[in-house]
Amino acid sequence: MEICRGSRCLKVELIAYSLPKEGDVDRLIAESAAISHAPEFRKLDREKVRHLIELLRKLGHESVFEHASFTFRVEGISRVCSHQLVRHRMASYTQQSQRYVKLKNPKFVVPESIFGSEFEGEYLEILEKASHLYRRMVEGGIRKEDARFILPQGIETKIILTMNGRELRHFFSLRCEKDAQWEIRNLAKSMLKLVYEVAPVLFEDLYQKYIENYP
Ligand SMILES: Cc1cc2nc3c(=O)[nH]c(=O)nc-3n(C[C@H](O)[C@H](O)[C@H](O)COP(=O)(O)OP(=O)(O)OC[C@H]3O[C@@H](n4cnc5c(N)ncnc54)[C@H](O)[C@@H]3O)c2cc1C
CATH class of the missing domain: 3.30.1360.170 (Gyrase A; domain 2)
Structure with a gap:
């Protein structure tokens, strides 16, 4: 024993x-979230990624976190x-x-x-x-x-x-x-x-x- x-x-x-083809997990989540308010898919810089994830956390829009x-x-x-x-x-x-x-x-x-x-x-x-x-x-x-x-x-x-x-x-x-x-x-x-x-x-x-x- x-x-x-x-x-x-x-x-x-x-x-x-989950690792996207480009970027990292944080970017995967932020860029997924971004499509809800944009006419096309787009790439985000680090600053925007941080801002969006912080906003999602604050608003409780957590379903986007399920992509990772x-x-x-x-x-x-x-x-x-x-x-x-x-x-x-x-x-x-x-x-x-x-x-x-x-x-x-x-x-x-x-x-x-x-x-x-x-x-x-x-x-x-x-x-x-x-x-x-x-x-x-x-x-x-x-x-x-x-x-x-x-x-x-x-x-x-x-x-x-x-x-x-x-x-x-x-x-x-x-x-x-x-x-x-x-x-x-x-x-x-x-x-x-x-x-x-x-x-x-x-x-x-x-x-x-x-x-x-x-x-
Ligand atoms: C400190 C502590 C003490 C505990 N003591 C006990 C105890 O004495 N006895 C005991 O039996 N358990 C105990 N538990 C376990 C606890 O009751 C939960 O079963 C466990 O923490 C899983 O959490 P959850 O149900 O929120 O989430 P998860 O199963 O992780 O699910 C995540 C979330 O999904 C949603 N969800 C999941 N399944 C359903 C569903 N079927 N219907 C609707 N929404 C759903 C809910 O919003 C849920 O919060 C304890 C847990 C903690 C942290």
Whole structure:
């Protein structure tokens, strides 16, 4: 068995995103928005792109943000976290299956609060026992889809997800907040840092709020 303390095993990669033939994500959004008030499609300079995206955010005309799509590869999160993640419905997900993948050496995310507490020993012992029984059951002929019922929710999972710019902004506004649970908050903040690099205007306000000025 392997233990991940808090979010120490969290790994998030932005593996794909919408890149127009010319320009970048911000320009894709601004130039898409511009057609609503122009007789022809047109190219915009950086200044105009910034101005238009800021205006769209202010007016709440967020449907234009749906033209940009972002795909992430995530590992090192628990199923507690992935369960919260997949509640966001305007997205696409592909998650590692516990029916098809035999977990040779189960990995568990363990909250920081457990370490050093009076419960640490017993907690880790139960994880060890559950992993051991899981392996014995699979080797003894119990199907993986049944043996997995013994595995605690802290079991690590891997997932690929795709969200558009509008849904991502909504996701960040809920999951980067202080009252969001720590694991999904860490995931959301990692995702926000990555998309800010490729769409700095689209995510600027959220980046400032949740990364730069976060208490
Ligand atoms: C701090 C926190 C605590 C939470 N606690 C709980 C809890 O105790 N129990 C629990 O069950 N959940 C809980 N949740 C999950 C929460 O209720 C939502 O399921 C989750 O945040 C997904 O958000 P959403 O529904 O706004 O958006 P998404 O599914 O991401 O959809 C985006 C938006 O699309 C629109 N939309 C999507 N689907 C529909 C639809 N079918 N009809 C109409 N409009 C739609 C809505 O405007 C929605 O806001 C919690 C979430 C947070 C952030």
